[in-house]
Amino acid sequence: MATQLRRALGLRSVVSTSTGLAFAAIDYLAVASLVGGVAGDSAWLAVVIAGVLLLLVWGAFSELNGLFPTAAAIRLYMAKAMDDRVALTITFTYLLTIVLVVAADAYIVGSAIAYVLGGALWVAIVCIVALLALATLSNLRGIRVAGNVQDIATYTVLLASAVIAIMALARGAFALRTPLNPVDASHPITNLIEAVALAIFVYSAFEWVTTSAEEARSPQLIPRGMLIALGLLCGVCALLTLGMSHLLTHAQLTTAYPQLFLAEHAAGSVGLFVMLVVTMLTAVNTFNGAFLTASRFMYATAREGSLPPIFARLNTWAAPWAPILALGSGSLVCAIVVALTGAWPVLVATGAALEAMIYAVAGFCVWRLRRTAPDQERPFRMLLAGPLGLLSCVLFGALALIASVTVGTATNPAPLIIIVVVGILAALYVLLALPRIRRAEAARRAARGSRREAARAAKAQAQQGVGDSTP
Amino acid sequence: MATREELREALDDYTQRAQSNERVRKTLKNWNSVIHLDVTDLGIAYTMTIVNGELTDIQDGAVGTPDLIVSGKSEDLTNIFWGDENPASNYMQGAITTRGSQEDVMRLDAMAMLLYLDAEKK
Numbered sequence: 226m227a228t229q230l231r232r233a234l235g236l237r238s239v240v241s242t243s244t245g246l247a248f249a250a251i252d253y254l255a256v257a258s259l260v261g262g263v264a265g266d267s268a269w270l271a272v273v274i275a276g277v278l279l280l281l282v283w284g285a286f287s288e289l290n291g292l293f294p295t296a297a298a299i300r301l302y303m304a305k306a307m308d309d310r311v312a313l314t315i316t317f318t319y320l321l322t323i324v325l326v327v328a329a330d331a332y333i334v335g336s337a338i339a340y341v342l343g344g345a346l347w348v349a350i351v352c353i354v355a356l357l358a359l360a361t362l363s364n365l366r367g368i369r370v371a372g373n374v375q376d377i378a379t380y381t382v383l384l385a386s387a388v389i390a391i392m393a394l395a396r397g398a399f400a401l402r403t404p405l406n407p408v409d410a411s412h413p414i415t416n417l418i419e420a421v422a423l424a425i426f427v428y429s430a431f432e433w434v435t436t437s438a439e440e441a442r443s444p445q446l447i448p449r450g451m452l453i454a455l456g457l458l459c460g461v462c463a464l465l466t467l468g469m470s471h472l473l474t475h476a477q478l479t480t481a482y483p484q485l486f487l488a489e490h491a492a493g494s495v496g497l498f499v500m501l502v503v504t505m506l507t508a509v510n511t512f513n514g515a516f517l518t519a520s521r522f523m524y525a526t527a528r529e530g531s532l533p534p535i536f537a538r539l540n541t542w543a544a545p546w547a548p549i550l551a552l553g554s555g556s557l558v559c560a561i562v563v564a565l566t567g568a569w570p571v572l573v574a575t576g577a578a579l580e581a582m583i584y585a586v587a588g589f590c591v592w593r594l595r596r597t598a599p600d601q602e603r604p605f606r607m608l609l610a611g612p613l614g615l616l617s618c619v620l621f622g623a624l625a626l627i628a629s630v631t632v633g634t635a636t637n638p639a640p641l642i643i644i645v646v647v648g649i650l651a652a653l654y655v656l657l658a659l660p661r662i663r664r665a666e667a668a669r670r671a672a673r674g675s676r677r678e679a680a681r682a683a684k685a686q687a688q689q690g691v692g693d694s695t696p
Numbered sequence: 697m698a699t700r701e702e703l704r705e706a707l708d709d710y711t712q713r714a715q716s717n718e719r720v721r722k723t724l725k726n727w728n729s730v731i732h733l734d735v736t737d738l739g740i741a742y743t744m745t746i747v748n749g750e751l752t753d754i755q756d757g758a759v760g761t762p763d764l765i766v767s768g769k770s771e772d773l774t775n776i777f778w779g780d781e782n783p784a785s786n787y788m789q790g791a792i793t794t795r796g797s798q799e800d801v802m803r804l805d806a807m808a809m810l811l812y813l814d815a816e817k818k
Binding site: 440537540 | 702705706709722723724725726727730732758761762763764765774775778779780782783784785787788789790793794795796797798799801802803805806809
């Protein structure tokens with residue numbers, strides 16, 4: 226029997242980690258943005274269809290997690306399935322998602338607080354700066370949200386969101402308008418496809434729990450936990466979509482805090498304050514999970530020699546300060562730009578496109594590794610991995626493309642431009658700067674020599690000395 | 697493949713360097729951990745005990761309940777503890793595997809990095 230760890234994650238924590246990482250405040254906005262493009266109250270179908278498609282992603286990540294049960298899994302399976310330079314370019318581009326999600330949460334929570342206080346834009350900006358400063362400082366001090374607190378926060382957020390959505394629907398006597406007909410004369414099928422592409426975003430990051438594989442009590446808990454998380458996300462987001470589509474006006478749906486209006490419909494001013502607290506709780510999970518996952522990944526990547534060494538420096542609280550500052554400042558700039566321009570739908574679309582892109586990559590890796598490493602032990606085997614891996618790659622590649630040119634219900638290439646620019650910058654770094662960093666590190670190591678060899682030589686010399694002095 | 701004696705020698709050297717390094721103690725001052733080293737090809741284990749950032753000793757065998765388990769081949773582990781190989785590279789390439797919290801993994805790697813950087817200065 227394998228040795229048990231003093232502290233290990235059980236199923237409850239695996240589910241809460243997976244769900245908590247995915248259920249960010251921006252999910253409320255993502256859900257609201259689905260409503261306009263689909264007929265009647267049927268936008269919830271986009272959430273469910275996306276959830277069903279995500280089963281392919283669940284299968285792919287479960288197999289990859291079984292193959293490489295480590296926080297470095299993304300580096301391992303991508304490097305083994307494709308050229309390392311391509312893998313690194315995709316990985317660095319994908320890191321943008323984390324910046325976007327943190328920025329979005331700061332913006333939404335800041336805007337929600339400003340709305341409740343009756344404040345203007347500057348109040349929201351002050352809140353955003355304060356929130357991100359607090360998150361950055363607490364991460365620099367190495368402060369983590371305890372596992373139990375995270376569990377409580379996640380389940381409270383989910384339960385409160387579901388209850389508020391049901392209460393809001395009950396106020397309207399559950400009298401829904403065409404809840405099963407997403408397509409009509411003014412809402413073509415292409416709108417539904419665009420809605421499904423955006424709905425992927427409400428599940429985004431559920432797979433980040435695979436970075437906790439080394440902490441789980443048993444490796445089987447990760448696939449099981451991800452599946453339960455998908456179910457919870459699907460149920461809660463479908464309820465929220467139904468509530469919002471049925472009760473909110475177009476003007477309310479296009480604000481940065483549609484969830485507050487939904488809660489007000491459900492329970493008046495009490496509901497409003499409850500939802501404000503719930504929105505703030507989502508930020509606790511997002512900031513804790515995103516800062517921790519991304520900063521530790523950047524630290525490990527720098528230690529491996531794929532990012533400049535400054536990203537591997539630790540402060541006196543043993544926190545990698547450069548990645549934390551980079552994430553904090555990147556998110557702050559992004560959040561303030563969004564606050565000034567109100568362009569949060571671009572964030573949703575960019576995030577959805579990047580997530581769909583990484584899901585396509587995961588499908589490709591499963592397919593490729595089945596061909597190149599067929600005999601490697603797989604504790605979890607994706608059903609029909611060959612064809613379904615490829616299908617997943619093609620399907621999510623297409624959805625990534627659709628999401629990258631769809632903002633709200635309009636065609637807009639802004640997300641695609643952002644992703645291409647970041648991708649080009651990442652590729653330039655990988656092709657031009659990285660070889661220099663690696664050469665410098667190799668030269669340093671070569672100049673230093675081997676301590677093991679030196680010790681071996683010293684030992685041999687000492688033995689020789691003893692031998693020479695023996696008569 | 698390294699021998700048991702070679703690995704023990706590397707561990708003793710590592711312990712000595714870690715204990716005499718002020719920077720390691722300062723950076724990792726709040727870190728307490730029991731780490732099992734599982735040497736897969738030799739079928740042996742060691743236990744590293746860290747109290748307030750100080751590596752107190754490395755015992756033979758798997759002693760107590762670990763916070764972190766590091767598994768790898770004797771050759772890789774020997775080179776890592778001599779400071780000749782980068783543990784993070786080995787980890788990112790899957791040559792060594794871990795079970796336990798990422799914070800413990802990062803701190804253990806940081807200890808190796810600080811010792812490496814200090815040895816480079818001398």
